[in-house]
Amino acid sequence: MAAALATTLFAAAGCSDDGDDTSAGSGSQALEKITYLTSFGNFGRDSYAYVAKEKGYFRDAGFDVEIKPGSGSGENIKQIVAGQAQFTPIDLTGGLLAVGGEGKVTGFTAVAAIQQRTMAAIMTLDGYGISSPKDLEGKTLADLPGSVVRNLFPTYAKAANVDPAKVKFVNGAPTTLFGTLAQHKVDGIGQFVVGKPTIEGIAKGKTAVLLPYSDYLQDLYGNALITNSTYAKENPEKVKKFTAALLKGLQDSITSPDEAGTVLKKNVPTADPKSAAAELTLMAPFVRSEASGVPVGALDSQRVARSIAILQGSGQIQAGLTPEQVINFDLVPNA
The missing domain is CATH 3.40.190.10 (Periplasmic binding protein-like II)
Structure with a gap:
C-alpha cells in the first residue's frame, strides 16, 4: 500500500x-x-x-x-x-x-x-556538570522523538559504560533545542558535532562541550x-x-x-x-x-x-x- x-x-x-x-x-x-x-x-x-x-x-x-x-x-x-x-x-x-x-x-x-x-553527539555547555559520558547519569537531555541521537543512545551508552535508565530524555523540536540548552532548561541535547558554533553564538560567553558518539562507535x-x-x-x-x-x-x-x-x-x-x-x-x-x-x-x-x-x-x-x-x-x- x-x-x-x-x-x-x-x-x-x-x-x-x-x-x-x-x-x-x-x-x-x-x-x-x-x-x-x-x-x-x-x-x-x-x-x-x-x-x-x-x-x-x-x-x-x-x-x-x-x-x-x-x-x-x-x-x-x-x-x-x-x-x-x-x-x-x-x-x-x-x-x-x-x-x-x-x-x-x-x-x-x-x-x-x-x-x-557519524556526527551524532550529546551537546552540553561548560558549567552544566557534564564532561564525560558517565556524567550523563542523573541528567535530563532534550531531543526530538525519532532522532538518531536519541534512538542510538542505548548503543552509545552500552559502549561508554553508561546506564541509560539513569538518563532522562524529554521532547524537543529542531527550532527550540539550542534555546532550551542555552537557558539551562535541560542539561544537554541531542545534536551533531558541527552544531558547536551555533550554540556558542546563542549561549554567549559559554563554551560547548560535546560527547561524540564516534568516540565509541567508530564504524558508523x-x-x-x-x-x-x-x-x-x-x-x-x-x-x-x-x-x-x-x-x-x-x-x-x-x-x-x-x-x-x-x-x-x-x-x-x-x-x-x-x-x-x-x-x-x-x-x-x-x-x-x-x-x-x-x-x-x-x-x-x-x-x-x-x-x-x-x-x-x-x-x-x-x-x-x-x-x-x-x-x-x-x-x-x-x-
Missing part, C-alpha cells in the same frame, strides 16, 4: 520556489519537479543543497527542486515513504534502526553517503541520501543524476564554506552565514574519508555490516538485517 501511494504521489509532489528552473537549459525539455528535505532545519550543515540549486547543478541534471527544512531521520523517512518528498539525507544508523528494529519500516533506500563518520556512517524504493527502481538514472548534482554542491560547500554560508543566507534570511561556514568547516573531515581513494558519497557494504553487528550486539535491531535491505549499492557513486 505504501509503495503504491508513493508511486502515485511522486507524479504530483513538489513545487518550484524558483521560476527560472522550470525548463531545461536548452528550453526543449521540462524539468522534473521534486521536493528535497534537509536533514534537520536549515543549519549550515545542510547548505550544500542550496549551493547545488544556486549553481544550477540540479537544473543541469534535469530537476526543478524545492528545498524544505527536514525534521530529523524518523520524520524524513516517513515523508519519503509517503511520497511527500523525493530525496532527503537521514542518519544511516537511523535508517538501519528503522528497517531492522521493531517497526520494520520499508519503502526507502539509501543511495549515497553524505558523511563517512553519518548522514546518507535516501529516496523512495519504487522511485529508485523505476528511475535509476535519474537517481544517479540527482545524487551527482547534490554531491557536487556538497564538495563545493566544504571547499568554500564562506561562499556556501552566503548562499544559505540568501535562501534562508534568518540564517547566520558565519555560523554556517563554521559548521561546514567542522563537517569537512567527516565528508572526506580518511582512507585514501574513497570518493565522496561512497558506501562500503562490509562497513555497513559491521554497523549492523554493533546495533545487534546492543539489542537494538533483530538478527537477519543485511546492508542491501537499506542501501541500493547499484546506485551508490563508484559502487
Whole structure:
C-alpha cells in the first residue's frame, strides 16, 4: 500500500520556489519537479543543497527542486515513504534502526553517503556538570522523538559504560533545542558535532562541550541520501543524476564554506552565514574519508555490516538485517 501511494504521489509532489528552473537549459525539455528535505532545519550543515540549486547543478541534471527544512531521520523517512518528498539525507544508523528494529519500516533506500563518520553527539555547555559520558547519569537531555541521537543512545551508552535508565530524555523540536540548552532548561541535547558554533553564538560567553558518539562507535556512517524504493527502481538514472548534482554542491560547500554560508543566507534570511561556514568547516573531515581513494558519497557494504553487528550486539535491531535491505549499492557513486 505504501509503495503504491508513493508511486502515485511522486507524479504530483513538489513545487518550484524558483521560476527560472522550470525548463531545461536548452528550453526543449521540462524539468522534473521534486521536493528535497534537509536533514534537520536549515543549519549550515545542510547548505550544500542550496549551493547545488544556486549553481544550477540540479537544473543541469534535469530537476526543478524545492528545498524544505527536514525534521530529523524518523520524520524524513516517513515523508519519503509517503511520497511527500523525493530525496532527503537521514542518519544511516537511523535508517538501519528503522528497517531492522521493531517497526520494520520499508519503502526507502539509501543511495549515497553524505558523511563517512557519524556526527551524532550529546551537546552540553561548560558549567552544566557534564564532561564525560558517565556524567550523563542523573541528567535530563532534550531531543526530538525519532532522532538518531536519541534512538542510538542505548548503543552509545552500552559502549561508554553508561546506564541509560539513569538518563532522562524529554521532547524537543529542531527550532527550540539550542534555546532550551542555552537557558539551562535541560542539561544537554541531542545534536551533531558541527552544531558547536551555533550554540556558542546563542549561549554567549559559554563554551560547548560535546560527547561524540564516534568516540565509541567508530564504524558508523553519518548522514546518507535516501529516496523512495519504487522511485529508485523505476528511475535509476535519474537517481544517479540527482545524487551527482547534490554531491557536487556538497564538495563545493566544504571547499568554500564562506561562499556556501552566503548562499544559505540568501535562501534562508534568518540564517547566520558565519555560523554556517563554521559548521561546514567542522563537517569537512567527516565528508572526506580518511582512507585514501574513497570518493565522496561512497558506501562500503562490509562497513555497513559491521554497523549492523554493533546495533545487534546492543539489542537494538533483530538478527537477519543485511546492508542491501537499506542501501541500493547499484546506485551508490563508484559502487
